[in-house]
Amino acid sequence: MKRVDLRKDDWQKDPELSRIKNRGQGLESKYASSVLEIIENVKKYGDTAVFGYAKKFDRVDLTPENVKVSEEEIEEAFQKVEPKVIDAIKFAVDRVRKFHEKQLENSYFVTEPGIVLGQKVTPLESAGIYVPGGKASYPSSVIMNAVPAKVAGVEKVVMITPAIGTLEVNPYSLVAAKLSGVDEIYRVGGAHGIAAIAYGTESIPKVDKIVGPGNIYVALAKKFLFGTVDIDMVAGPSEILVIADETANPEWVATDLLSQAEHDELAGAFLVTHDEKLAEEVVDALYKKLETLKRKEIAEKSIENFGTVFLTKDVYHSCQVANEVAPEHLEVATKEPFALLDLIKHAGAIFLGHHTCESLGDYVLGPNHVLPTGGSARFFSPLGVYDFVKRSSILYVSKEGFKRVSEHARNLAECEGLEAHRLAVEVREAIKIPIKLEEKV
Template identity: 85%
Template sequence: MKVVNLRKEGWKREPELVRIKNRGQGLESKFAQSVLEIIENVRNYGDSAVFSYAKKFDKVDLTPENVKVSDKEVEEAFKKVPKEVVEALKFAVERVEKFHQHQKENSYFVTEPGIVLGQKVTPLEKVGVYVPGGKAAYPSSVVMNVVPAKVAGVERVVMITPAVGSLEINPYTLVAAKLSGVDEIYRVGGAHGVAAIAFGTETIPKVDKIVGPGNIFVALAKKFLFGTVDIDMVAGPSEILVIADETANPDWVATDLLSQAEHDELAGAFLVTHDNRIAEETVKAVHEKLKRLKRKEIAEKSIENFGTVFLTRDVYHSCQVANEIAPEHLEVATKEPFALLDYIKHAGAIFLGHHTCESLGDYVLGPNHVLPTGGSARFFSPLGVYDFVKRSSVLYVSQEGFNRVSGPARELAECEGLEAHRLAVEVREAIKLVAKSLERV
């Protein structure tokens, strides 16, 4: 791990900090043209385009008859997954559901004489959840993407996940889908799968929003289809930043740093501390533990690319550094973590105290583990129930209410040169208008 001293004037311009701060700015336009072409073909040719891309990219023969996963396959999956895992998933679903219930929003209105104004909150009708295929399955990710949609009241949650090489879908994925409340599953993926649920095909339904992680083709397809459907945030490599003081346990902190590093060669693991001993011992522990990990090669590259210790003046300075980086996961491994909560402005999730390790939050605590990466915690939020509802404004005026506001509306329509806007007000205020023109005579 690199050690970077920020105990100096102009620390915000320190090149290593700036490099990390700008980690999320990639545009990745080199695949843009091929993804746009896939989207166009799926839009124009529906199933036949989707099935031919599945043949080409995923080496699988899809038909209108086999593209949808049957109830029987889901039942079979339950026989293949160990009972303890099913129980652990049920535990997770229950806790995630319980926490997300608190995010439900009411429609509301306010009144004044002759006027009622408000917003009506309505669940989205149909949501698509993308789940990556392949041998590694992340059932916890299925839970985190699906449960908030069901809590919001979404009627149809449609999961897509690519069958690769054979028609079989990972049983862990199917079990998690069933336990989370997925309504339908289609074995398609990639940019063509995303385009299929964005436009709808002969066999695959059109949805209103697409969420869930995927590779660069999936991410680009979602971005290009933003507007045709809504999408969740743009996901990048995972990252953790730990603020530690002298009370932290270097062994625990090191394991937490590695639990991000093992995800991805581009994952970020940052330690921010004013305590030199903690810095040294943590770095040592990281390198020792690293050697023994099964996913050693990935974790090693990640630590090499982005593993950094920032030395600060005190915990408040550490919070400032954390805000500059705006990490996805932020652990506050200090004696009085709640004392720092106001100072932390930008982080996807804030884990307070020595026992609150990120992996508890990843799986079972309840808040969502789909979080903004690459510094986008400055403006994006964790996935939540609020992502699966939309609002409609509601406006009502009586004749009395109308009279109270019509004058300035007419004035502004006039000044913007929008004549029919003005006329729409004037036809309704005929009596007042006659009075006004008399005045002008």
């Protein structure tokens, strides 16, 4: 892990801090052209391109007949999954649902004499959820994507996830999909899967919005297809930043850093502390634990690419550094974590206290684990029910209400030089109002 000493006046200009702050952009330039090519081909050639890429990247033979997961496969999955995992999935679905129900938004009206205004909240008709399946399978991500969509009232939730090497889709993900209310499942992933549900192909439906995390190909495909469909955010390779003081347990901190490093070679793991002794103990513990991990190769590369210890002046400085990095996950492993909450501005999710390990949030606590990465926590929020609804304004004026506002509207239309706008007001001011219709309302 790199050690970076930020105990200096111009710490914000430190080149290593800048590299970490710009971690998302560097990735984009490297992968953009191959993702754009995939998108173009799927748009032009539909199924043929999608199935070709599935063969090339995932070594599976997809056809129009087998690309959709059947009800029988889902039933079989329930036979394969251990009862304790089914219980855990039900437990998680329940907690995630309860948390997300708090995010439901109501339509509303405001009235004044002769005028009714309002906002109507409508669920999207369809949503596509991406569930990663490359280096690991993510039944927990099925829950985190599908449950808020269903709480919002989305009628058709289409899940895509890659089948790799064989046609079989991970049975845990299928069980999670059923228990979370997913309506259709297609065994396709990567940038080609995203393009397929953005444009629709002969055998894969088009959706209105695509949500969910994925690797760099998936994240970039979503970004480039924004406009053809809506997207939630850019949720790419996972990240964790831990702010720690002398009360932190080095082994716990080291394990939490590795818990995100093991997701992806491009994942980020950052320690920010003013305690040099703790920093060294965490690094020692991390390299010892790394040796024991099944996913050692991935975690090791991630630590090599982005693993960094930032040394700070004090815990308040640590919060400033965390804000610069704007991590997906921020753990505050300090004596009084709640006291620092006000100082933290940019993080996808904030885990307070020594026992709140990030992985509890990944699975069962309730808040969403689909979170902004690459520094985009400066402006994006966690995936939520609000991502699956849209709003329409409602406007009504009666004859009386019309009189209260028409003159100002007419004058503004005149100042903009838009004659038909002005006339639309004037023809009504000329009293030729369809009285009968007005009286009915």
